Amino acid sequence: MSSREEIPSLEAMDFSSSAVTSDGKPWNLKIASWNINGIRAWMEKNGISYLTSEKPDILCLQETKCDVSKIPKTCEVEGYHAYWSSGDTEGYAGTGMYSKTKPLDVTFGIGKEKHDKEGRTITAEFENYYVVSTYVPNSGRGLPRLDYRTKEWDEDFREYLKKLDEKKPVIWCGDLNVAHQEIDLKNPKGNKKTAGFTPQERESFTETLGMGFFDSFRHLYPEQTEAYTFWTYMGNARGKNVGWRLDYFVLSERLKHKLCDSVIRKDVMGSDHCPIALFLAM
Amino acid sequence: MSSREEIPSLEAMDFSSSAVTSDGKPWNLKIASWNINGIRAWMEKNGISYLTSEKPDILCLQETKCDVSKIPKTCEVEGYHAYWSSGDTEGYAGTGMYSKTKPLDVTFGIGKEKHDKEGRTITAEFENYYVVSTYVPNSGRGLPRLDYRTKEWDEDFREYLKKLDEKKPVIWCGDLNVAHQEIDLKNPKGNKKTAGFTPQERESFTETLGMGFFDSFRHLYPEQTEAYTFWTYMGNARGKNVGWRLDYFVLSERLKHKLCDSVIRKDVMGSDHCPIALFLAM
DNA sequence: CATCTGATG
């Protein structure tokens, strides 16, 4: 199959933006994030052409599903430094990050042994901010991992975020595996017991935001309905826009005045998620 | 993908035959056999169109890799009775048989508990003969199952064949998982320790034939080289005709004067094996 | 290299 069949008119899409802050400053930093559902399959579908089309300063990837030692060489991209994380279970979870400028430091995990065996977090430190890319644990069908997710991971992750935020403002992005409010998924009524929309997960996310962070997309577009970043492959959900907003840029409150835009690249194909992009005036 | 890409010009192939016995009688019974390497994948590739093109009286299938309860409904073919066998391990082994005329009886297995949990044999009884379709156990990489194959399966199978042959002549076909002589594979030198060409498997097959049976293809074409029915998917083996003759019609000696032809349908695609066909004047 | 299952999402 050609890339045109898989990623219709990627070349024709407009990734430019003239967004400015509320007080008129133009953006000068673009960060993108995408749950790619398997980097090897994604490469076959020429998913990497999104990077060279969007040309963000930083691209965060989740669900690489690939041991770091097996990341294809073709994932190297001229002009970007690349960082990869994977865990103990082959083909499960995993994250990645591309950055045009070399970060001051890159760390993996959140510093807690029990959470750091699945390659779910990469943190890049820059001069004036941190970028944290996360693939938050899915609570699973039948919610077998709901307690782990909300009572262990989320709690420890909050502590991690808080500590970073004490040093520099934080840009936390990725597949956070929660649709926060009813507006954030097509079918809220039917999904109250589904992983990603349980009261526990939603309240936990509220608690995280309450520590001094905000959801950049919802801040800018409080009433925007039908804005999703994930559609199950089943039953042509994407064609019918039966989706969920699971991917976010969550920012430290003190970055609010630097926010220019937070957008969803809903037409970019190659995964059951689509990319999202953030524009900041740093 | 279209069926034309997968099975090039099946419609254009000539499946007719004017074969006669050595004393001039025209054939009136055609039997085909094919290891299809997964009936669900084979159906996707429109493998069933081989049946409606070849139009044999009987078609034997091996490696259906499908629990009987999960055989797709689309496998039903107008004008044919179908029989299926599968074992305890999902997606492993399994056989099938189509017949234009309803057999007097159809039985599964060879009557020995220890061999009959893998769906490897179907026997159809007709007025004047038996048709036995078999997917003989592979000895495996590193030959972990060589002893089981030669000392248990082959021995018990011989006993089964012998008993049938005492009642009516037998047409035994299928993937017998042995290349009998050096002429029956491209690379005999390099495969003496490979499953399917070990001395043990070859001698065991010789012993079976010695009980009053003959290899119909080799009987008719004793010098024919490069006549194979299987090519590994690896390394474009089929394109280079680096193959093995693993599929046979083995007949009771007393059917010899009824044999008209035994052919290999090497251009029929849809599996790593190709079909074979037998023409008899019954 | 291609088929399956079974886990995961």
Added chain:
DNA sequence: CATCAGATG
């Protein structure tokens, strides 16, 4: 409906 691993061939 897809991804992946691992077994099997």
